[in-house]
Amino acid sequence: MTWHVGEDDLRAYARGELTPPVLWSADTHLAACGRCRAVLAEVSDPVALDAGWERLDAELDVPRPGFLESLLVRTGVADHTARLLAATPVLRRSWLGAVVAVLAITVFVSNAVRTAESPAMFLALAPLLPLAGVALSYGPALDPTYEMAVVSPTHGFRLLMIRTVPVLVMVLVLNGLATLALPSYGLRALGWLLPALALTATGLALTPRLGPVLAPSLVGGTWVALLVLTQRTTEGTLAPYTAAGQGVAAAVAALAAGLFYLGRDRFDSTPARTPFAGFHDGGTA
Structure with missing residues (x-):
């Protein structure tokens, strides 16, 4: 890849402050780029990241209504x-x-x-x-x-x-x-x-x-x-x-x-x- 998400954008992404259309580009790029995911892990707040995973787990564990x-x-x-x-x-x-x-x-x-x-x-x-x-x-x-x-x-x-x-x-x-x-x-x-x-x-x-x-x-x-x-x-x-x-x-x-x-x-x-x-x-x- 010749383009990567900038570090400032990754910080904003981790804080939930990145807005469209940059947000959409970052989502698509992160799905395929291990390098940017590694940078995102470095710049992310561990507490916020853990909270995000907990929210995701809770959402996945919620029983689906019949x-x-x-x-x-x-x-x-x-x-x-x-x-x-x-x-x-x-x-x-x-x-x-x-x-x-x-x-x-x-x-x-x-x-x-x-x-x-x-x-x-x-x-x-x-x-x-x-x-x-x-x-x-x-x-x-x-x-x-x-x-x-x-x-x-x-x-x-x-x-x-x-x-x-x-x-x-x-x-x-x-x-x-x-x-x-x-x-x-x-x-x-x-x-x-x-x-x-x-x-x-x-x-x-x-x-x-x-x-x-x-x-x-x-x-x-x-x-x-x-x-x-x-x-x-x-x-x-x-x-x-x-x-x-x-x-x-x-x-x-x-x-x-x-x-x-x-x-x-x-x-x-x-x-x-x-x-x-x-x-x-x-x-x-």
Whole structure:
């Protein structure tokens, strides 16, 4: 090479003060010229150079956001919130695929074997899916991002809402789409909505006391036991789907939601068996 970057320009380059178009020429030349790189190393401030390498390492080590996280950020969701949402286990394709498969089989059976005025199998199963989705979103045994979630500088109740609302909405939407595949039953196929809200709200309200696994398991078991014990009323309808049963479900949903909100501070101060225990004052241990 017959041209090399001047020493003054190399000093300015090391300080980050070199401006285009000289900067562009220096970048291109340094990539191919060992002599100029050696001079640059001599004139560079070792501290500034080390800091630059550290910034480069940090940039290279930053995990690349996935499709869902990038989409959430583009829609205006904060970076840390988008990461917590994207890391929710039950928003992954495997869980969603399983839910879709279960609903598809249930709808098929309900349409193929119609022996009642309402799709009993679908109505028995649909309220459990939102409860299961919320339950599987938390706890060290089920959530691979549990440690990241509990140490995030976020109030426990807000963190719970960040993880619960998208899961609940997603499963309710899938249930709604499955309901559209049961047109012959009319509005009776929508009877699952109030029981689903009642079961989910009750599970969340009991979580601070019983933990993220036992609480929904107890609620789900109670629902199954209720269906088995009551079976069908004289009108040929599952008891929770009568007018009285729907009224009870609405009352339970409202009561459980109120208790859940009133006990929101327990998610930062309850015993270690709960999902956010031991992390007080917004996530600090």
